[in-house]
Amino acid sequence: MQIFESRQGRLKVIGEHPALDLLNSVDVDRGRVSDFLESGVALARWSEVAALTPPDEVQKLVAALEKESVAGAVLGKVHAMRQLLADELLEVRQSEDLAALLNDLLPHPLLSAAGEGVILNSRGDEPAEQRLLARMALHIVALLLSVPRAHISQCEAPNCDWFFLDHSGGRRRWCLMQGCGNAAKARRHRAKLST
Template sequence: MPEHRGRIETIRLIGGSACLDFVNTANGRRANGSLGSFEENLCSPNDVATWAARANLTTPEEQATLLRAIASDPASANTRLAELIAFRDRLYRLFEATVDGRACADGTAELNRMLAHTLPYRHIAEGGDGAPFQWNWMQAITAENLFDRILGPVALCAAELLTGELGRLRLCASDDCDWMFLDTSKSGRRRWCQMDVCGNRAKARRHARAAGL
């Protein structure tokens, strides 16, 4: 299947949840889809840092630290990128199966593995000056844990979605898009990840068929 390289700087974050925006960093994975190509938007380790900052998963200081760590050991960074993408695609399969009412034992096991790996990085910190306690994630970033600061919140978000908001999980109705989103509409009947993109394309196809084109 041909591969198309996207631009992480402009990709829309429309999932309504960080874990859905994470799986939406690629397109073209549906077995019955008609896109005809695979689009990858995490083309380099730096793209992960850019996406995480745009998704508000890291602070500017953490992003700067992450970029320095990537630059200091490019080989390790690319290894970690491959591992991150493998987790993303397994998470996508878990969500896809769930939407279809199917079990996905491998996906569940992979999510549990990531939770066990990253949750030890989460800790309670004092707010200071009488502020309330708060959850924080580890700050130290090394070649070995390069993307764990990002994958920890993503994995926790996925677990909370599956155990809490599962009934709102949707797969875009367009057969040339495999993006996912939380349907927060009052009717609960939202079909498109983006009405101005996938919805309008579907409308144009319907009009073309009706016109015999």
């Protein structure tokens, strides 16, 4: 498990898939929203921890996202991608052509259908921030096309809404046993003692 630190605090990167880690980059706890991708530099650093940006590209990405105009535009697209994925997984809406919706968020269409999948059409000379957006879009599509929905779970803890890959066949209930799972066990134990 990787740890990402920002002004919002410490974020455990636990989703086991970059698209799920993107979803988990916003945390709602008791009505308080913490968006760990609150700045361009935070996005660049998080993308390295979440394995979306190769280490040799991080400094270029940081330099690009230090510019407020670039960071604002990129963060807006990242937040839109995150919301699009959340809507898909929570079945708020089902998109017929997710690649087309994601392409709308890219500077120019980089995703195209290829049989049952999607391919990334990159020249390799795009700016670092565009490559990050393209990789995010590709990971979102790859998650939805290649991972059965039964293997994507959301934590059952009352104050947690994180997503994770569930390799147990639907038996896993908590994002992390060391956190949410132990808290649930402690609540059940206190409830038994009080009756």
